[in-house]
Amino acid sequence: MKIQGHLFNILAVFILGVAIVYGVWSREPVGTTALFLAFALALMIGFYLVYTARRVDTGAQDRKEADVADDAGELGFFSPHSWxxxxxxxxxxxxxxxxxxxxxxxxxxxxxxxxxxxxxxxxxxxxxxxxx
Known part of the structure; x- marks a missing residue:
């Protein structure tokens, strides 16, 4: 989960750079606002994933020596059906x-x-x- 969080944080930094360049270059408020909102969304997801990764046990995807079978088994409770x-x-x-x-x-x-x-x-x- 930590790797995914860092990927979202890197994506947030990239989107922030694009938003700044786009805002200065185009002076178009709607697209600039959308890019800043996309930056905020990616940053929130990245922060949540990194913060949660610190609080839970290390998953198999976070260990370099892990096998595919290490992540096998029950993943959690999922509702069988819901209207x-x-x-x-x-x-x-x-x-x-x-x-x-x-x-x-x-x-x-x-x-x-x-x-x-x-x-x-x-x-x-x-x-x-x-x-x-």
Whole structure:
């Protein structure tokens, strides 16, 4: 994870250089702003990966003498199925179409987004964790 973090930090420095050169050369505010935002995004991801790599055990990808089989096994818990991302995606799509067709369209998308968020947050509050 540390290697990926350093790669994102190098990418952030490159994008910062490109943003400065592009901003000075073109004097175009929209592209310059987009490049500075891309710099910030790459820097945030790089910082997160480097910071997390310090707090967790060294993974097989961080050791030079590691084999492919060292990284085998269970990687974590992944939800087998969930309808919440579909509801959130449909609600978000309709919400972004709101300014196109009219702001009144958001009244119909707000319940869909709320239901999607409710499903996602309370997805695993069933069985032994459920209150009666």
């Amino acid at each position: 919440a991302p579909l509801a959130l995606g449909a609600g978000s799509m309709c919400a972004f179409l709101g300014p196109v067709f009219g702001w009144w369209f958001l009244y119909f998308t707000a319940p869909l987004i709320a239901v999607g968020l409710w499903l996602w947050v309370f997805e695993y509050y069933r069985g032994e964790n459920r209150t009666q």
